[in-house]
Amino acid sequence: MRIGAHYLGNGTCEFVVWAPFLKSVAVKLISPDERLLPMKKDEKGYWKACVEDVYPGACYFYQLGEKTDRPDPASYFQPAGVHQYSQVVEFDSFKWKDSKWKGIELSQLIIYELHVGTFTPQGTFDAILPRLNSLKELGVNAIELMPVAQFPGERNWGYDGAYLFAVQNLYGGPEGLMRLVNECHKHGISVILDVVYNHLGPEGNYLAEYGPYFTDKYHTPWGKAINFDDAYSDEVRSFFLQNALFWFENYHIDALRLDAIHGIYDMGAKHILEELKEKTAELSVQKKKTYYLIAESNLNDTKITRIKETGGYGIDSQWCDDLHHSLHTLLTGEITGYYCDFGETKHLVKSLGEGFAYSGEYSPFRKRRHGNSSKNCPPSQFVVFSQNHDQIGNRMLGERLSTLVSFEALKLAAGVILLSPYIPLLFMGEEYGEEAPFLYFVSHSDVPLIEAVRRGRKHEFHDFQWQGEPPDPQDSETFLTSKLNWGKKRQGHHKVLLDFYKHLIHLRKTIPAFANQDKNKLSVYGLEDEKVVFLQRGEGVDNSFTVFNFSDSEVSVKLPLQENHWKKLVDSSDEMWDGPGSLLTEKTGQFNQITLRKHSFITFIKE
The missing domain is CATH 2.60.40.1180 (Golgi alpha-mannosidase II)
Structure with missing residues (x-):
């Protein structure tokens, strides 16, 4: 069953929501006029209403049990934030100009990760558009957007999204994202979207009021685990599978980066990731364009990328933290926290040669053996980096590598990543040695939640033995401090480093030895x-x-x-x-x- 508010044209809109245990659900239209329209329930627990005289831009709630008004869990737009009404969106009205765009082959990707809110002073999709020429000149051919699903308040990394189908209102909403993707494709740049299927954010998340979307069988560090394998999980799985295809079909996204899949728990015979790959492959055939899935995982498990016929999920590629950790410890000398597993050249040698540095060896940090061998995995199955949002932002002071090591060491790090056989990823500003930190920031409205976030951040830093107080995630200055200083890219060492990155990327693209994936x-x-x-x-x-x-x-x-x-x-x-x-x-x-x-x-x- 297709969920959400689907505008069918001619002033008709179909509303569908899954709420199997509720006795009554109604569409409560609040603009342009007020109406309460009862919905009809089917045998699987889906409520449906086909309503006339409803046009794009109409705002609505669902009324649950004749008393509680809640936004649509599959809302396509939350113009007033996570606690307010949902809005009807018409996707077919956007004038796409990328009909000839077929994407970029996975092994050829050079990815640039960015956070929309801090990438530009304005912090919007439209503000990115003038920067696309610079990214093209740099040589990157893919941008990876940190999550843009609607989150609470004015600022967030995006991993606290509460409405997985709704594009963040402050970034520019649905049309802003479509304009960005359209322009990226015009520039020959693929768009990868970071999506979160392991939990939902704590504020504005009303899913549990609709049905058994969560389970107590498992626990994640970030919130209640999604119910992918317990009772009623078929419709929960459908919700997330629809979400993935939704980004491909309606926003022309080229690939999804699946956040922290080690927090996705599914003991069923067919793992949700395997099913997601099947659905993605089917859509690729239908659209005659290959859509990719890239996983973030700390499992060091090749099952994620192995094809179905060999017992794997078939995900196209995965982030390789081991190469980052191997490189970071050699450059900085840091050996606290999870870095205690690294620090010798042998770790970098193995990671450069195979992918995983730990393929069954004992991990001092985990106090157990860790990983399996990736020796036979093709290089395109690994995304590597010297910096990313996690490795910077989860430091207490959010220091970039540029503030931890010398200028010469920055060039050395660039050489390792860009001359490696794997898919390279750059974090925004890395290419010119940005020195502004990338800190963790939120904008919650619930006081106990704000305090819980502050305590949680301090606890995360315990293993690293960092001293002092972390910047307050709730303080707007923490967010503003994290914005890029674009003017630096034209100055001194910054300009030289930018030219160095351009040169290495050019060599990677033009020298046959660097293109070899064997x-x-x-x-x-x-x-x-x-x-x-x-x-x-x-x-x-x-x-x-x-x-x-x-x-x-x-x-x-x-x-x-x-x-x-x-x-x-x-x-x-x-x-x-x-x-x-x-x-x-x-x-x-x-x-x-x-x-x-x-x-x-x-x-x-x-x-």
């Missing part, structure tokens, strides 16, 4: 004492060799490049990149031994 043509090894990692990609004439130095001092190493002539492609310590100057002397094109500056890398290709 792990059999990938070799990674390291020198633990010297803190050096070697990465070789490709074969024959299409061959590259990169040396990464994570040491705090200069290092001399022997290279296995005697047989053929090689050409230096990049040296991050070159003066042209505001470095201290390269120590590499090129005589015959045959490199036996080289010396690298501290926190630098050199890439060679065959001549």
